[in-house]
Amino acid sequence: MEFPRFAFASGEEASDPVVQFEGAPVRVDELRASRHLERQDGDLEDVARLGLRLFRYGMPWRLTELSPGRYDWSLWDRALEACRRHGLEPVVDLCHFGLPDHYPGFADPSWVEGLLRYTEAFLARHRGPRWFTPVNEPQITALTAGALGIWNDRRTSAEDYARILAHCTLANLEALARIRADRGGWWIGAEAVSVPYGAAADPAAAASEARHAALARAAFDLPFGKPLDPLAEPAFAAVPDAVRARIEGLATTEHVIAGHDFYPVSVRSLAGPRESLSLAQHLDAYRWWARDWYARYGIDFWVSETSNLGFPVAQQVEWLDGLVGVLGDLNATGVRARGLCWYSRGDQYDWHTMLTQPRGEVTEVGLFDAERAPRPVAARIGELARAEAQRGD
Numbered sequence: 001m002e003f004p005r006f007a008f009a010s011g012e013e014a015s016d017p018v019v020q021f022e023g024a025p026v027r028v029d030e031l032r033a034s035r036h037l038e039r040q041d042g043d044l045e046d047v048a049r050l051g052l053r054l055f056r057y058g059m060p061w062r063l064t065e066l067s068p069g070r071y072d073w074s075l076w077d078r079a080l081e082a083c084r085r086h087g088l089e090p091v092v093d094l095c096h097f098g099l100p101d102h103y104p105g106f107a108d109p110s111w112v113e114g115l116l117r118y119t120e121a122f123l124a125r126h127r128g129p130r131w132f133t134p135v136n137e138p139q140i141t142a143l144t145a146g147a148l149g150i151w152n153d154r155r156t157s158a159e160d161y162a163r164i165l166a167h168c169t170l171a172n173l174e175a176l177a178r179i180r181a182d183r184g185g186w187w188i189g190a191e192a193v194s195v196p197y198g199a200a201a202d203p204a205a206a207a208s209e210a211r212h213a214a215l216a217r218a219a220f221d222l223p224f225g226k227p228l229d230p231l232a233e234p235a236f237a238a239v240p241d242a243v244r245a246r247i248e249g250l251a252t253t254e255h256v257i258a259g260h261d262f263y264p265v266s267v268r269s270l271a272g273p274r275e276s277l278s279l280a281q282h283l284d285a286y287r288w289w290a291r292d293w294y295a296r297y298g299i300d301f302w303v304s305e306t307s308n309l310g311f312p313v314a315q316q317v318e319w320l321d322g323l324v325g326v327l328g329d330l331n332a333t334g335v336r337a338r339g340l341c342w343y344s345r346g347d348q349y350d351w352h353t354m355l356t357q358p359r360g361e362v363t364e365v366g367l368f369d370a371e372r373a374p375r376p377v378a379a380r381i382g383e384l385a386r387a388e389a390q391r392g393d
Contacts, residue, residue: 003186012043015030016098017097052385055088095135107153123183144354147161163238201270260293274310279319303340306343309352348362
């Protein structure tokens with residue numbers, strides 16, 4: 001099944017990392033906080049009524065794999081049946097920042113084999129889905145667990161970042177190989193992007209920025225078969241040669257729509273506080289970054305996640321219209337942008353603290369608010385989706 005020429009989509013936030021909170025490890029559960037599983041049918045009906053037909057959707061891996069190799073498919077069965085009932089094509093998300101408790105962490109390679117068994121079992125049970133995001137946002141998974149020390153493994157080194165990113169990349173590529181062999185499925189990517197604006201103030205800051213960019217770019221270089229930047233290589237020396245060789249053997253750009261998860265908070269102002277930048281400056285930063293990215297990789301991409309995160313909720317429509325305009329401009333110049341996913345359907349919880357303070361505080365970013373009332377941005381994305389569908393007809 002070919003991915004649409006230009007897709008408008010949404011998704012359900014289902015992050016479930018373990019964070020350290022008030023002196024103890026705490027499992028974040030975004031689906032529980034939003035009550036989506038209680039309101040599933042109505043939530044999906046709301047999305048379908050907007051005219052959206054694609055939905056990024058994942059059930060927490062830990063709630064499916066109850067012990068190694070033992071699966072409870074009830075959540076996935078229900079979710080995919082609800083998608084079918086409401087005419088939504090799922091982009092299946094298998095691992096969204098959290099692991100089952102019987103895996104020690106992302107730095108331990110045992111979870112990679114576990115994900116592959118899970119992928120094979122999913123494929124055997126569910127014949128319909130064609131589009132997959134096996135591991136969501138490898139770079140953020142690696143950053144939070146390996147470098148910042150705030151989720152899951154809670155490590156704080158460039159080497160741990162590299163090891164975790166390599167494991168996530170290998171898991172994605174191995175899972176994709178199985179998906180393609182089974183049904184010719186597509187990898188619909190979702191990867192965080194880090195977009196600079198302006199110039200560094202001094203040589204030391206410029207050197208730090210160059211290293212940061214090299215390590216972030218590795219999240220695309222590894223799966224797409226590009227050589228790592230020399231500035232990233234010292235950290236990736238910690239990755240076993242066998243893992244690097246397997247990644248290189250599986251690297252691919254076929255049946256791939258790369259993902260850019262781009263929000264206002266994705267922009268790094270190099271010459272002052274990001275908050276001083278206008279909405280237009282945020283979008284200009286992405287316009288130039290995306291052009292450079294496409295020149296390097298030449299792969300069709302979509303904005304796999306976006307919202308007003310970092311801007312007031314009152315600017316949602318302005319952000320949506322501005323970003324759609326940027327993607328249209330890029331397409332007009334031969335840069336192949338294939339769509340946009342507003343993430344997420346509903347408001348999220350505690351994302352303004354990067355989930356490190358799981359108090360159940362609302363982060364106002366949804367098409368619908370926490371009480372399921374549609375915001376103006378919901379109507380606007382519906383208008384855009386219906387207009388695109390008419391062009392396709």
